[in-house]
Amino acid sequence: MKRIVLLVFFILILVSFSGCYDYREINDTAMVAGISIDAGKDAAYEVSVEVIQPADSETSTPKAKVLKESGNSVEDCLKRLVNAATKELQFSHCKLILFSEAVAIQGISDLVDYFLRDPEYRSDLFLAVVSGAQASEMLSTGEKESRISSYDYAAVIENSYTETGSVVPTRLYQFPMDGELSILPVFKKNNDQFSVSGSEGFRHGKKYAEFDLKFTQSVLLVSGEYKQGELLLFTDDGVEVPCQIKGVKTKKKIVGEDPLTVSVTVDCDILLTTLPVGFDISTEESMNETESEIARLLTKKLQEDWKTAYEENYSDIFGLEIYVYRHAPKKYENLNGKKADFKVQCDVELANFGISNERIYE
Amino acid sequence: MKGKTQENDLIQKEQPPFPDFKINSKGDLSQNAFLSSDLSENRAMLQRVFAGDGTFICRDFSTEKPGLASCFAVYFDGLIKNEIVFESVIRPIIEADIPVTSAEILSRRVILNVDTEIISTAKECFDAMMMGDSVIFLDGCSQAVVASTKGFPVRTPQEPTGEKALLGPREGFTESVMMNVAMIHRKLKTVDFHAEPMTFGTRTQCRAFLCYLGSIVQPELLKEVKRRLAKIDMDGVLDANYIVEQISDQPRSLFRTVGLTERPDVVAGGLLEGRIALVLDGTPVVLEMPYIFAETFQVAEDYYQNFWFASIGRLLRVICYFLSITVPGIFVSLVSYHQELLPTDLALSVAQARVGVPFPLGVECFLMIVIFEVLREASQRLPDSIAQALSIVGAIVIGDAAVSARFIGSTTLIIVAFSGITGLISPRLENSVIVLRFWLLFCGSVLGLYGVLFGFLGIVLYLMSMKSFGVPYLSYCFSPHVQDQKDILIRAPWWVMRNRPAFFSMDVTRRKG
Numbered sequence: 001m002k003r004i005v006l007l008v009f010f011i012l013i014l015v016s017f018s019g020c021y022d023y024r025e026i027n028d029t030a031m032v033a034g035i036s037i038d039a040g041k042d043a044a045y046e047v048s049v050e051v052i053q054p055a056d057s058e059t060s061t062p063k064a065k066v067l068k069e070s071g072n073s074v075e076d077c078l079k080r081l082v083n084a085a086t087k088e089l090q091f092s093h094c095k096l097i098l099f100s101e102a103v104a105i106q107g108i109s110d111l112v113d114y115f116l117r118d119p120e121y122r123s124d125l126f127l128a129v130v131s132g133a134q135a136s137e138m139l140s141t142g143e144k145e146s147r148i149s150s151y152d153y154a155a156v157i158e159n160s161y162t163e164t165g166s167v168v169p170t171r172l173y174q175f176p177m178d179g180e181l182s183i184l185p186v187f188k189k190n191n192d193q194f195s196v197s198g199s200e201g202f203r204h205g206k207k208y209a210e211f212d213l214k215f216t217q218s219v220l221l222v223s224g225e226y227k228q229g230e231l232l233l234f235t236d237d238g239v240e241v242p243c244q245i246k247g248v249k250t251k252k253k254i255v256g257e258d259p260l261t262v263s264v265t266v267d268c269d270i271l272l273t274t275l276p277v278g279f280d281i282s283t284e285e286s287m288n289e290t291e292s293e294i295a296r297l298l299t300k301k302l303q304e305d306w307k308t309a310y311e312e313n314y315s316d317i318f319g320l321e322i323y324v325y326r327h328a329p330k331k332y333e334n335l336n337g338k339k340a341d342f343k344v345q346c347d348v349e350l351a352n353f354g355i356s357n358e359r360i361y362e
Numbered sequence: 363m364k365g366k367t368q369e370n371d372l373i374q375k376e377q378p379p380f381p382d383f384k385i386n387s388k389g390d391l392s393q394n395a396f397l398s399s400d401l402s403e404n405r406a407m408l409q410r411v412f413a414g415d416g417t418f419i420c421r422d423f424s425t426e427k428p429g430l431a432s433c434f435a436v437y438f439d440g441l442i443k444n445e446i447v448f449e450s451v452i453r454p455i456i457e458a459d460i461p462v463t464s465a466e467i468l469s470r471r472v473i474l475n476v477d478t479e480i481i482s483t484a485k486e487c488f489d490a491m492m493m494g495d496s497v498i499f500l501d502g503c504s505q506a507v508v509a510s511t512k513g514f515p516v517r518t519p520q521e522p523t524g525e526k527a528l529l530g531p532r533e534g535f536t537e538s539v540m541m542n543v544a545m546i547h548r549k550l551k552t553v554d555f556h557a558e559p560m561t562f563g564t565r566t567q568c569r570a571f572l573c574y575l576g577s578i579v580q581p582e583l584l585k586e587v588k589r590r591l592a593k594i595d596m597d598g599v600l601d602a603n604y605i606v607e608q609i610s611d612q613p614r615s616l617f618r619t620v621g622l623t624e625r626p627d628v629v630a631g632g633l634l635e636g637r638i639a640l641v642l643d644g645t646p647v648v649l650e651m652p653y654i655f656a657e658t659f660q661v662a663e664d665y666y667q668n669f670w671f672a673s674i675g676r677l678l679r680v681i682c683y684f685l686s687i688t689v690p691g692i693f694v695s696l697v698s699y700h701q702e703l704l705p706t707d708l709a710l711s712v713a714q715a716r717v718g719v720p721f722p723l724g725v726e727c728f729l730m731i732v733i734f735e736v737l738r739e740a741s742q743r744l745p746d747s748i749a750q751a752l753s754i755v756g757a758i759v760i761g762d763a764a765v766s767a768r769f770i771g772s773t774t775l776i777i778v779a780f781s782g783i784t785g786l787i788s789p790r791l792e793n794s795v796i797v798l799r800f801w802l803l804f805c806g807s808v809l810g811l812y813g814v815l816f817g818f819l820g821i822v823l824y825l826m827s828m829k830s831f832g833v834p835y836l837s838y839c840f841s842p843h844v845q846d847q848k849d850i851l852i853r854a855p856w857w858v859m860r861n862r863p864a865f866f867s868m869d870v871t872r873r874k875g
Contacts, residue, residue: 031713054717055717151706
């Protein structure tokens with residue numbers, strides 16, 4: 001008898017932990033791949049979702065369908081979409097949220113907050129801005145071309161970050177809610193195709209500046225999140241120096257008190273894809289000179305980009321004030337609105353590049 | 363066990379004729395009697411007792427030579443070897459040059475047999491005949507001589523089908539108990555080897571030997587095994603499982619607490635670790651006691667190949683066992699309750715595969731597992747040629763037609779096939795795998811991942827509560843001592859395994875020569 005009571009008790013506990021009410025057949029749900037949020041004409045927002053429709057047969061590929069609803073809040077729009085859909089919408093596989101330019105200017109903090117609080121959304125989905133077109137247009141490209149555009153564009157963001165270092169892949173959980181600065185990638189429409197055109201800086205959740213792809217590379221280099229990619233430097237004479245950067249190690253250190261100076265050392269391997277005019281790597285001595293010259297050019301570029309962002313736009317997009325705030329809060333308080341200084345030092349090592357191996361080490 | 367002696371019921375030889383030898387409810391003789399000195403009386407008694415047995419043979423023979431009394435030999439046709447009877451019994455008696463006047467002379471000086479015995483009661487006579495021996499009666503002598511003439515057909519040792527090994531010995535036990543004991547004895551050439559004779563079943567009189575190494579086995583363990591064996595009371599023991607179910611700590615359990623093996627090397631290895639083996643007549647399987655959970659993942663080949671490969675193989679078996687029981691349950695719970703945990707591509711392909719399938723995923727999985735088990739069971743029992751045809755039909759019908767007809771989803775088919783194949787890797791756990799797979803599938807279908815987790819915890823708790831002859835069933839599995847772990851998940855090199863398992867053996871140090 002005691003055993004039976006224990007068993008019943010155990011089952012009751014088990015059922016209270018979980019239960020059949022959660023049950024849903026996977027083919028009775030519709031997976032949402034991406035969401036776009038535009039400013040509405042009649043209402044505040046116009047929300048579109050890209051829904052994946054599983055293929056009818058084993059050999060065919062899944063298709064996408066875009067559903068659109070407008071409402072006074074994103075939640076309102078999503079509820080309307082749920083009611084309109086023939087299947088239960090499942091947001092757990094959503095990988096991309098797109099904001100239109102108008103919404104970005106208006107502010108996206110509340111929207112990001114809404115998605116962060118809802119446990120059904122993955123917190124690692126990408127955020128991006130669509131410039132020069134409606135965000136829903138970008139989702140609709142998949143519907144036309146029989147592909148799932150949200151997943152494709154999410155892959156574009158990821159690849160651009162890891163392969164070219166020209167995009168900051170901001171995920172949902174990385175978007176700052178406390179006034180810190182953030183960068184989101186921007187997609188622009190060119191000949192009916194959307195591609196990454198640069199980045200937009202956000203302060204207090206609102207767009208305040210636009211940056212091109214090269215600027216984004218500088219931000220990633222200084223922040224230490226640069227993986228690899230092509231970087232175009234220019235000599236004082238305007239000669240192009242195309243560099244392929246790998247193995248970036250960035251170190252930051254507070255070195256000066258008045259003015260507060262943050263020293264950033266960027267240590268990287270650079271592969272010269274073509275040897276620019278005026279550069280020589282035939283001897284060890286000339287190679288050292290070339291390395292020093294490239295390091296100088298890189299330092300100059302980073303310093304200039306920092307000046308553009310920090311001094312002209314007063315944007316700590318390079319995260320140096322945040323660094324001071326986190327590592328020396330008292331010094332940050334002493335700043336008291338004053339600007340910090342930034343000293344960058346690059347240490348470059350030319351990487352061996354295959355075919356011209358013999359020439360380098362002659 | 364050997365029937366109780368019926369000394370009290372003995373009828374004095376001065377009280378002929380013989381009793382009726384009625385059979386009691388246990389199939390044993392209700393009475394016993396001394397043999398008569400009158401040849402014809404003995405013959406009449408035997409013919410009366412075995413009147414219904416057509417294999418009973420009574421061979422009379424005599425000679426003209428002086429001093430040789432009339433005699434006859436009795437035996438069962440088919441249980442003896444004719445050549446042995448002729449060469450070692452009949453010919454020596456007929457050609458004897460000395461006067462054969464007593465059983466003593468007959469046994470010691472005439473019969474040319476390796477094993478003879480003088481008996482004086484009817485029951486001894488019957489028992490000897492049942493074992494395939496011949497009994498020779500002399501006129502004027504109230505004793506008879508038993509000569510070992512066993513010659514019933516016995517299978518020669520072959521490679522065990524259930525425990526195949528690419529390396530190591532290929533011999534397996536046969537149905538002959540003596541041959542089996544000899545195979546073990548041949549590997550353990552020590553005076554420490556004990557083989558205590560026993561019999562089981564009042565009607566079958568199944569011979570058995572309890573084998574152990576006296577200086578290694580724990581006396582308490584031996585005592586407990588003997589106590590449980592002594593309690594067995596049944597009329598027929600035809601196979602090892604008759605004994606297993608009666609001496610197991612948990613006879614209703616899905617898991618074995620008594621080991622079964624077809625390999626003499628495995629038994630010898632077990633005895634060297636302090637285990638006890640019971641060798642039964644009529645079955646090519648030997649029982650090993652105690653038996654712990656970790657042994658289910660060990661195979662003989664582990665010890666005959668490089669320890670790296672042996673360890674990888676054993677780890678694979680462990681992993682596959684857990685995958686086999688958990689994969690269907692986890693798959694159903696993920697797809698039906700926790701779709702967000704699935705990688706997107708997998709979720710898409712599962713959703714795509716399930717379009718148009720009429721059954722809920724849990725039911726679909728259940729049906730597929732049942733079909734798989736039906737096919738497996740059928741192919742196991744059928745002759746090879748038909749089994750192959752069955753496999754092809756099963757593969758085509760289930761693998762192709764059922765998926766094309768949207769009867770089942772292709773992902774479900776893959777999951778069930780994977781679970782089925784991994785379940786076959788540990789044949790010793792095959793039976794428990796089937797039941798546990800259904801149990802975790804049920805838990806996963808009704809309660810999701812929590813269900814699988816709690817279902818699995820229930821299995822672990824159950825295993826932890828089990829014992830085999832007083833030894834915890836999960837012994838060594840969670841032991842913090844490194845020495846104990848050297849033959850559990852992996853097989854450490856021999857030079858590292860210096861100790862015997864402490865639970866079984868008295869002297870734990872070993873393997874140093």
